[in-house]
Amino acid sequence: MHFWATWCPYCKRLQPGLDRLAELYADKGLQVIAVSLSEKNGAMPQSVLIERGLKLKTLIDGDDLGLHKFSISGTPTTVFVSPDGKILGATMQSDPEDPQWNTVAEYLTNLPR
Template structure:
């Protein structure tokens, strides 16, 4: 009986040790998911800093004017932006990896997309580990990255679900 009790005690200690380590690992991952501040210019020449939106849910849509998948996704993002315009949700387009002479702000306006557009976002894309377009990053009110997606489906229900999560 003492042997069984010892095995149970050792097993419990090992399990607690594993749970503690898993919790520490999860905490480290949460810290790594903090959205890094950056500063860029809008397409109309205004300064934009992510920290100015602290406490608000933010969606960063990384895209390029030449990207056919971005063109497909953007009407869905615009629809969501309009659906949630009564909230404090911020939807920001960040143009990167552009061809010479591209005019991202005008390209979006020509498509009927009115989200704030930031230009020359190559360094910010690197900062966030973005390698392809489109990539959409969802940042919660505490400044943590809640979700990232490469979907180009404008009707992807997960986009709306992610926004609802951010707005809690």
């Protein structure tokens, strides 16, 4: 789960890499779900992603989920969830070229379903 905001420059930097990972590992079951939070009234998160040429789907108005259930303190925050729903970790890393993204994707897609 990728917690983000339309106004966040680090999110904008990271999202193309997450979009590539989602596409690369889709056939192995990886899902990347964007969760928009801390938006101003009238923000159109899914439209922003489309304008950026991204295929990520986003949950809008994710403040309750992100801020209250996951205690997200800033954007971008990416939370890694196993197929059985366990939270395995989180990062605020915003470098889409960091090879650890592929390592985590490989790990997640090889977990038992």
